[in-house]
Amino acid sequence: xxxxxxxxxxxxxxxxxxxxxxxxxxxxxxxxxxxxxxxxxxxxxxxxxxxxxxxxxxxxxxxxxxxxxxxxxxxxxxxxxxxxxxxxxxxxxxxxxxxxxxxxxxxxxxxxxxxxxxxxxxxxxxxxxxxxxxxxxxxxxxxxxxxxxxxxxxxxxxxxxxxxxxxxxxxxxxxxxxxxxxxxxxxxxxxxxxxxxxxxxxxxxxxxxxxxxxxxxxxxxxxxxxxxxxxxxxxxxxxxxxxxxxxxxxxxxxxxxxxxxxxxxxxxxxxxxxxxxxxxxxxxxxxxxxxxxxxxxxxxxxxxxxxxxxxxxxxxxxxxxxxxxxxxxxxxxxxxxxxxxxxxxxxxxxxxxxxxxxxxxxxxxxxxxxxxxxxxxxxxxxxxxxxxxxxxxxxxxx
Numbered sequence: 308x309x310x311x312x313x314x315x316x317x318x319x320x321x322x323x324x325x326x327x328x329x330x331x332x333x334x335x336x337x338x339x340x341x342x343x344x345x346x347x348x349x350x351x352x353x354x355x356x357x358x359x360x361x362x363x364x365x366x367x368x369x370x371x372x373x374x375x376x377x378x379x380x381x382x383x384x385x386x387x388x389x390x391x392x393x394x395x396x397x398x399x400x401x402x403x404x405x406x407x408x409x410x411x412x413x414x415x416x417x418x419x420x421x422x423x424x425x426x427x428x429x430x431x432x433x434x435x436x437x438x439x440x441x442x443x444x445x446x447x448x449x450x451x452x453x454x455x456x457x458x459x460x461x462x463x464x465x466x467x468x469x470x471x472x473x474x475x476x477x478x479x480x481x482x483x484x485x486x487x488x489x490x491x492x493x494x495x496x497x498x499x500x501x502x503x504x505x506x507x508x509x510x511x512x513x514x515x516x517x518x519x520x521x522x523x524x525x526x527x528x529x530x531x532x533x534x535x536x537x538x539x540x541x542x543x544x545x546x547x548x549x550x551x552x553x554x555x556x557x558x559x560x561x562x563x564x565x566x567x568x569x570x571x572x573x574x575x576x577x578x579x580x581x582x583x584x585x586x587x588x589x590x591x592x593x594x595x596x597x598x599x600x601x602x603x604x605x606x607x608x609x610x611x612x613x614x615x616x617x618x619x620x621x622x623x624x625x626x627x628x629x630x631x632x633x634x635x636x637x638x639x640x641x642x643x644x645x646x647x648x649x650x651x652x653x654x655x656x657x658x659x660x661x662x663x664x665x666x667x668x669x670x671x672x673x674x675x676x677x678x679x680x681x682x683x684x685x686x687x688x689x690x691x692x693x694x695x696x697x698x699x700x701x702x703x704x705x
Contacts, residue, residue, distance in 0.1 A: 312667070314623045315344070317704045318685040323676050323695050330680025337694045338672040341701070344688040345620065346418055346627035347663050348383025349645075350574075351408075353634065355386070358408045372650035373634050380645075380660055384412050385573075385629055386461070388421045389429035390449065397433045402456060409460045420629075421461045422573075423468035423515065424450050425499045427476050427483040434482025439489050442482040447502045454506035463511045465541060465573065466503050467496055471518040471526060493529050504536045515541030515573050519559045527566060539569040539626065545576040547583040547590055547641055550611035556618050560625075569626040572619055576631045579608040579653060580642040590639060600635060600642035600653070609654035616662055630659075 325331040354377075356362050357370045377384075386405055387393070394400040409419045425446055434442050454464060467473075473495075474487040487495045496514065503512050514530070514537050516523050530537060540563050544551060551559075563570055579600040587593045612630075619625045631637070634644035645656040669686030676682045684691065688704050 311617075311621060312687075315620065315667070315687055316685065317688050318683055319702060319704045320681050320683045321693060321700070321702050322679070322681050323693065323700075324680065325696060326698065331676055331695060332678055332680055334676050334680075334695060336674050336676060336682055338669075338674060338682075338684055338686075339692050339694070340669040340686060341690040341692055342382065343663075343667060344705075345625065345667075346383035346571075346629075347659075348381045348385060348418075348420075348627065348629040349377060349633045350387075350422075350629065350631050350637070351377065351384035351412065351417075351633065352387050352637075354384065354412065355404055355408045358411045359404050369648065369650045373646050376646060376650075376652060376656065377633050378415055378417070380656065380663060381630075382416060383418045383420070383627060383629065385420045385422045386412075388423060388453065389426070390431045391429045394431055394449070395433075397431070400453070402453075406457065406460065409457065413460055418463060419461045420463040420465065420513075421453070421457065423465040424453065424503065425466060425483060425495070426468035427473050427481050427487065428469075430481050430483050435480065437482065439485055443486045443490070443498070446483070446486065447498065450499060450502040451506050454503050454510065458507045458510070462507060462509060464503060464513065465515040466512045467499050468515045469517060470496055470514065471516055471520075471523050492526055493533065496526075496530055497533060497535050500530075500535045500537065511538040512536060513539045513541040513571060513573070515543065515571075517543040517545065517574075519562065521562070524562050524565075527563070531566060537568060539571045540566065541571050541573040543574040544572055544615075545574055545590060545631070545638075546611075546615075547576060547578055547593075547639065547643065548585055548587070549582050550577055550615060553614075553618060556615065560619075560622050564622070564624055568624070570622065570624045571627040571629070572625065573627075573629050574631040575612075575615070575628060576638070576641070576643045577608045577611050577615070577655065578641050578643045579604040579635075579655065583639075583641075594639045596640070598640050598642055600647060604642065605653050605655065609658040612655045613658040613662060616659060620662075620667065 323331040354374050412419050470492050476484045583593050632643045634646045635642045674682045692701050
């Protein structure tokens, strides 16, 4: 195994007990890795209409092909809970469609995350009809309802998204910015996390942001000191203007490693066409009608995706990496997918497949137990199965 990933490798001594209840001495055992310790995922929004039977003809055929390839590669899917789309009319949330999709994904071995519970963008328009106090209560009620209602199916949540900019956001009026101004960043974050924790005490709760500056780090430090139950730190990396350099990536890792919490790279984007112009400050200001993928761009995307993932995988605190647009034409209409809309696989998909499914996975092993029925297994951390004499057992290398 590659020594560059030594911090991802461990050993476990397992004892094999035969059918007679005694240690199986000097017997062959076949060992196979079931899952790694890192969640590799993507935004799975396109699974929703597919699972709910809303597509027809060629569109359905392409969607089936894309989702099949998605599940071949990834074991972690993010589903959309943007309040303005999930509940555009108060009291009529899109629960049934999302719950059906989440269960479908879970049945196929995927962990599922909901994104996001609180965000000032794409939020419910009807909040503006309420007073600030009513907006806050509606936000907390939304968290109670959805985190409770999806518990056991979705147990990972981006609780609040982009809190650093939230109270000063001025592109348009919205209810969440209003209450963030009233409660303050830390004040609002404390309340939404507390509500999510009460609703599902066992859930993994994330704070998520695109701001990689010390402002975000300072907010996290303040929240942790106040006892806010942040389970993981979400770091966005939309790279429409070019892949982060090694220095920038390592700087981000260093800035947030100091908290000792799991790091989730929640929104990784790399374009396979022309890069967005550098003069664009807010990425939302650039959304051309046509933004094609190119052969040169696809080669660059594959190389950069592999190098970026390798940098992240070397960091022991990185426990999840989510590629944001699985197919082209998602956010900003960008050619940032791993597949095209007509289900052509790009080189970046193959590059990530080679890493995730081959290089970062322990090959099947045949080992012999010792005189006490023990076998020591060395491999990438994660879940394994050991098969022997028609029986088997699962174990973890932690």
